[in-house]
Amino acid sequence: MAQTKKKKIIGLSCGRVNGNCEILLKEALMAAEELGVQSEIIRAMELRVKPCKGCEACTIALGRGKEPRCAITDDDVPWILDKILVEDCALIVSAPVYHLRANSYFEAIHERMLPTMFRHPEITEKRRVGGIICVGGGEPEWTPLGLTSINIFVQHTRKLVDQMQVNFVPRPGAVLMEGKYLKRAGQLGQNVAKALMMPMEKVKYVGDETEASCPVCHCNVLKVPGNLSEVYCPVCWVRGTIYADENKLKVKWDEDDIQNPRFSTKFIGKHLDLVIELHKKFFTEDQDKVKELIKKYIAYGKIIKP
Ligand SMILES: Cc1cc2nc3c(=O)[nH]c(=O)nc-3n(C[C@H](O)[C@H](O)[C@H](O)COP(=O)(O)O)c2cc1C
Numbered sequence: 405m406a407q408t409k410k411k412k413i414i415g416l417s418c419g420r421v422n423g424n425c426e427i428l429l430k431e432a433l434m435a436a437e438e439l440g441v442q443s444e445i446i447r448a449m450e451l452r453v454k455p456c457k458g459c460e461a462c463t464i465a466l467g468r469g470k471e472p473r474c475a476i477t478d479d480d481v482p483w484i485l486d487k488i489l490v491e492d493c494a495l496i497v498s499a500p501v502y503h504l505r506a507n508s509y510f511e512a513i514h515e516r517m518l519p520t521m522f523r524h525p526e527i528t529e530k531r532r533v534g535g536i537i538c539v540g541g542g543e544p545e546w547t548p549l550g551l552t553s554i555n556i557f558v559q560h561t562r563k564l565v566d567q568m569q570v571n572f573v574p575r576p577g578a579v580l581m582e583g584k585y586l587k588r589a590g591q592l593g594q595n596v597a598k599a600l601m602m603p604m605e606k607v608k609y610v611g612d613e614t615e616a617s618c619p620v621c622h623c624n625v626l627k628v629p630g631n632l633s634e635v636y637c638p639v640c641w642v643r644g645t646i647y648a649d650e651n652k653l654k655v656k657w658d659e660d661d662i663q664n665p666r667f668s669t670k671f672i673g674k675h676l677d678l679v680i681e682l683h684k685k686f687f688t689e690d691q692d693k694v695k696e697l698i699k700k701y702i703a704y705g706k707i708i709k710p
Contacts, residue, residue: 418499418510423576429498432593439597452479462519467683472522498537505549534562541574555621566595566611640665
């Protein structure tokens with residue numbers, strides 16, 4: 405009898421090998437496997453991860469109608485991105501905080517995603533699900549942008565099912581002394597596994613929320629670009645209005661923005677069209693002028709090195 409292929413969760417661990425991020429990720433995946441899914445783990449710290457050099461080879465190729473590829477070819481990031489962005493799987497990202505937001509291993513992978521996104525625009529349709537684990541060694545005051553920074557990545561391709569922030573685990577293995585976090589990670593893994601087996605229309609976010617949480621990424625960081633009472637979620641660019649309901653302040657979120665947040669296919673498509681247009685203009689009209697104008701900046705300055 406033909407075997408049906410098991411659905412898969414890929415876990416990306418950006419902390420130390422056998423560290424707290426990895427332990428929590430494994431706890432989540434072991435619990436998910438109890439529900440009949442399979443799993444794979446990518447350890448970022450064990451692989452070659454280089455940061456984006458800003459060469460723009462990918463955007464220039466796009467502007468010229470060619471296939472966008474990253475110019476860095478001697479590391480593992482393109483492979484990681486193909487696995488976690490393109491493959492038919494759920495994704496759980498587990499990353500530590502080193503300074504209020506997710507660490508640079510995570511961010512280096514995150515910032516290299518453009519060429520993969522350009523080649524596979526269909527992944528922004530968010531037909532797959534995801535979860536996030538964020539780990540900090542100290543008090544909650546020192547992890548305020550952890551989940552938010554990881555959401556910037558995950559929101560491009562996944563409908564978020566659950567996310568958790570862990571604090572007070574300074575040394576590798578410290579999380580093993582925190583039964584409540586291990587339990588919560590198992591719950592998160594099972595929530596992602598259950599969502600993986602549901603039709604997408606039925607998938608709902610089941611993680612923690614506060615009264616001011618964005619209805620898309622469920623983070624509670626608000627940006628105030630102009631005057632109050634207008635606020636935005638800085639990740640999803642969903643607009644909200646603060647209003648008083650009797651003695652309580654609340655946020656009313658814009659329904660159109662909820663349907664078309666920043667990382668929706670429509671919003672990203674608009675942005676990509678603009679990027680292509682700006683690059684074309686640069687190559688056809690501005691390049692010669694810039695070559696002239698930049699001379700005095702190239703000539704100026706005492707550049708210092710160690
Ligand atoms: C350089 C450095 C800076 C850190 N800064 C923070 C911080 O700002 N806030 C925090 O909560 N934890 C901070 N930590 C603690 C780590 O988040 C914590 O040790 C975590 O468990 C690491 O995950 P891992 O065990 O999976 O590697 C820092 C750790 C390092 C190495």
